[in-house]
Amino acid sequence: MGLLKIEVDLLIRAKWIFPVNGFADSIQNGEVAIKDGKIKYLGSKMPENWQAKNVVELPNNALLPGFVNSHCHAASTVFRAQSEDGEGGRALYTVAFRGEGLIESDDWAIMAKLGVLEMAKAGITTLNDFWYAPDDMGAAALATGLRMQLATEILDVDKNLIPNGDYTRFSKIGERTLRNGVEAANRWHGRNNGLVTSRLGPHAIDTVSEGLFRECVKEARKNGWGLHTHAAQSRQEVDYIRKKTGVGPVTWLGDLGLLGSDWVLAHLTFADNSDLNAALEHDIGYAHAASIYPRRGTYPDLNGARSKGIRSGMASDWLLNDPFEIMRVMLSATRLAASDYKALSSYEALELATAGAADVIGLGDRIGRLKVGYEADIISVALDRPHMQPFYGTVTSLVWHARASDVTHSWVKGKPVVVDGEVEGINERDALDTFQSRLNHLGEIIRSLGGVTRTDPCPCCT
Ligand SMILES: [Zn+2]
Missing domain, CATH: 2.30.40.10 (Urease, subunit C, domain 1)
Known part of the structure; x- marks a missing residue:
């Protein structure tokens, strides 16, 4: 036998x-x-x-x-080329923050498709996404079979006022965005046999009040969802929080008793040693978006975070979504910052882009390695x-x-x-053609905010 x-x-x-x-x-x-x-x-x-x-x-x-993208905004296509050559904070706070509210839902839908196509084609198999269009991202997850964690932005400031440093709190905005975030999380958590799960996404440490952070944490933990925010991502944010609380943004959230292993914190660009200690103490996952920082003339202390033992992994954030290029930026920037070619090895970069990033989003015992x-x-x-x-x-x-x-x-x-x-599941030609048909309209929005487009005739030729 x-x-x-x-x-x-x-x-x-x-x-x-x-x-x-x-x-x-x-x-x-x-x-x-x-x-x-x-x-x-x-x-x-x-x-x-x-x-x-x-x-x-x-x-x-x-x-x-498969590559794991531990923090991204897949539907951000329209902001490409708006912040790469400018001072990061200015472009982010003026063009992107104000532009978000002017873009219509059909346009978010097509940009979600484009972003998902781009990332899937680049070998990203898991996205921890955070933006306005969770339903479009969820639909793309169902259509393609990608693994996704989804969050909608929650905040209680007016993004039009933030560029001027005006952090007036609006409880109505807070209630509305929290409600939207909770409803979207309820709609998507566990879909596609558990491949899609939810987080709540308090936007950033300067744009969310203490009370709203507390609400987010309460709702997320009650429902078994994760949490996701931008932390120490801009000088403006760090200056504002320091002035208000006397400590850095991660230290502040930690002191409030709100942080834990269910959090993903993106960036930590301007985190100080006390912030990194708080990140370690509360076992947060650190999403490191290597390709974003050097073009703004700065680089977070990736090795400082890693050597402390903070769970760290690759993220694309937005606009540049090629994991291979991101790994190369990470390697070059880390080695340059340390003046030492041994500061980060190729294998370590690959591990940060796969197993490390899976660990950041709480899936390190299921994906990120072939085992x-x-x-x-x-x-x-x-x-x-x-x-x-x-x-x-x-x-x-x-x-x-x-x-x-x-x-x-x-x-x-x-x-x-x-x-x-x-x-699989998304027609690339259709998505590109639809986006092209909306280009003039989207370009008008970007230009109205002082962004950079070249739809006008070249001045040399007229
Ligand atoms: Zn981001």
Whole structure:
């Protein structure tokens, strides 16, 4: 009598596999077998008595854990090129904050689609998103099968007044945005068999009052949702909180007894040592958006946070959503800040973009590594491209030379999301055409706020 047959749902064979499992190991000519959404086997060859219902052969590709984006605003397309060359705070507070309220829901919907397409194609399999359009993001999660954590912005200031440093509190805005946040969280938590979950998103430490923070924490913990905010992201915020409370923003929230491991804090750009100690003490997850900071002439103390033991991981925040480029910015900036090429290794950058970011959003025991028993969130990167030659099977080659456009496939919990470079469930051509049809309208909004567009004729030619 032969061995009992074991059936798996999917077998992926690839030239290389990089499990990101604690050190820079790799498997050449390896296989990953998946059953019920989980990795059942990972190695050179699955046992003889196992059979796969489906087999995907990728003889010129590397498999990696899917990238995890621990803080992003996928629907932010319209603000691209508005803040990259300007003083960060000004562009953020004047164009983006004021522009948000002028954009209509149909436009958010199309921008959510574009952002999700862009991230999925770049190998991001999990998004911790935070913006105005949770229903559009949720719809995109259902259409594509991506894993998402969703939050809607909650605040009690008028964003039109913030650029002038006017932090007058409006309880009506607070009540409305909290209600919207709670309703959206109720609508989306647990959808798509638990792939979509909710957070509450008090916007930032300067734009939310103590009372509203307390309400958010109470609601989130009552319902089992996480929390997500921007912390120490601008000098204006830190100056305002220091003036009001005498301490930094993270220290302040910690002192109020509100922080905990259910929080994701984005940026910590202007956090001081006391803020970092508070972050560690309360075990928050730190979302580090490497590509945002250097262009504004600054860089948060990533290694300071890591060396303290703060759970840290990659985020894109907005506008630039290529994890490979983000890893390279992270490596270069961290090494430059320390004047030491050993300050961050390629493997550590890859780990921050996968397992580290999964840990930040509370999923570190389920995704972010390729490991038996983990959920099968996997991407495939093409190696048969000129810029990937020669490939000797090292993490260094992948991290320093691969590009978002090299991602050919992705799976979330064993189900395909990207197949041969195309995203399942969203028509890319339709999304691009619809966005183009709205471009003049959106450009008018941006220009009315003093943003930069070039829809006028070139002055040299008129
Ligand atoms: Zn952000």
